[in-house]
Amino acid sequence: MRGRITALVLVAAMAAGCGGGSSSDGSQAVSSGPPSGTLRLFAYSDGFAKGLIKPFTDANPQVKLETTPFDSVSAATAKLRAGYDTDVVNSCVEEGTINQVKLGLLQPIDTSRIKDWDKIYPTFKKLPGVIVDGKVYMIPIDSGVTGLMYNSDVVTTTPTSWADLFDPSHKDQATIEDNPEVAMQVGALAMGITDPVNLTEDQINQVKDYLIEHRDNFRTYWSSDADIQNLMAQGEVSIAEGYPGNVNDLNKDGEDNIKFSLAKEGQIVWTCGYGISSSATNIDAAYALLNYYTSAKAQLYEASRWNYTMTNEDVAKIAPAKLVEEARLDAPAHFGNIIPASPPPNFDLWIKAWNEVKAAG
Numbered sequence: 234m235r236g237r238i239t240a241l242v243l244v245a246a247m248a249a250g251c252g253g254g255s256s257s258d259g260s261q262a263v264s265s266g267p268p269s270g271t272l273r274l275f276a277y278s279d280g281f282a283k284g285l286i287k288p289f290t291d292a293n294p295q296v297k298l299e300t301t302p303f304d305s306v307s308a309a310t311a312k313l314r315a316g317y318d319t320d321v322v323n324s325c326v327e328e329g330t331i332n333q334v335k336l337g338l339l340q341p342i343d344t345s346r347i348k349d350w351d352k353i354y355p356t357f358k359k360l361p362g363v364i365v366d367g368k369v370y371m372i373p374i375d376s377g378v379t380g381l382m383y384n385s386d387v388v389t390t391t392p393t394s395w396a397d398l399f400d401p402s403h404k405d406q407a408t409i410e411d412n413p414e415v416a417m418q419v420g421a422l423a424m425g426i427t428d429p430v431n432l433t434e435d436q437i438n439q440v441k442d443y444l445i446e447h448r449d450n451f452r453t454y455w456s457s458d459a460d461i462q463n464l465m466a467q468g469e470v471s472i473a474e475g476y477p478g479n480v481n482d483l484n485k486d487g488e489d490n491i492k493f494s495l496a497k498e499g500q501i502v503w504t505c506g507y508g509i510s511s512s513a514t515n516i517d518a519a520y521a522l523l524n525y526y527t528s529a530k531a532q533l534y535e536a537s538r539w540n541y542t543m544t545n546e547d548v549a550k551i552a553p554a555k556l557v558e559e560a561r562l563d564a565p566a567h568f569g570n571i572i573p574a575s576p577p578p579n580f581d582l583w584i585k586a587w588n589e590v591k592a593a594g
Contacts, residue, residue: 268520310329
């Protein structure tokens with residue numbers, strides 16, 4: 234997964250029995266009573282997993298929640314553009330939230346109606362699609378970070394830079410994901426390029442040459458969770474680009490020497506959350522659901538169930554210390570530069586460059 238949502242405008246006659254709606258000038262009417270009526274949720278399936286959503290439905294018995302799953306934000310966007318009506322939409326910044334905003338599929342969110350808005354780590358609010366032209370369109374909820382995995386028995390000094398992957402001392406002991414999006418961004422950051430998402434053609438060639446120049450450092454390129462975990466567990470590599478979940482799995486298997494560290498140049502992060510569709514008819518219930526997802530209670534469940542890094546700073550305060558460590562719940566407090574894990578506009582050039590890197594080996 235990752236964790237997600239979206240919603241759209243209304244016909245006044247439909248809004249009467251649905252617990253609130255939008256007025257003709259775009260402002261939102263607020264009902265005095267508890268939310269009621271049908272609430273339509275369009276999301277990745279984990280967004281309405283029974284354990285996550287039950288406290289919301291129990292607390293809102295007058296709301297009839299109807300859920301529809303999707304497999305990708307791009308597929309959800311296509312369905313919304315084709316006229317699919319919903320109230321709340323799961324979306325991810327790296328998969329197309331800003332595109333949904335540009336297409337008019339999301340409506341601005343009144344953050345004064347989001348109880349824990351001020352508790353969301355500021356770094357998440359800066360991501361593309363969360364705030365556009367001064368208006369909030371998506372409430373970021375869950376995320377995952379890319380960083381440095383290392384065998385502390387071999388790499389005795391904690392790596393803190395993407396450049397550490399390319400240090401000659403790790404010759405034939407490093408690995409990186411066989412993914413042009415990740416590999417090119419890591420290479421760019423290691424070189425000192427501060428905007429690794431929007432590489433020019435010249436920069437793409439420079440990164441390609443850098444990766445080829447340091448090809449001897451990499452024993453192989455990993456392609457799955459099982460792949461990277463086996464490489465680390467068997468001692469074939471001692472340092473890698475990877476994810477906290479990989480380290481957690483290895484630690485649970487007794488590989489306590491495998492550690493995780495953030496890179497100072499920036500953190501490649503996926504982030505998902507929820508917005509209100511421009512076709513939404515049950516605004517009050519939509520805000521009730523957004524408030525639930527934003528709450529520390531709901532986010533603690535997500536962290537416990539899926540080891541996601543959460544956006545509400547209070548989650549790290551109430552979670553068990555073991556979970557804080559496993560899910561990196563305190564990581565957002567140390568983020569220096571979040572880099573959305575999103576394919577760039579000229580991704581075809583990235584793919585070509587990465588294939589040339591692999592061929593050079």
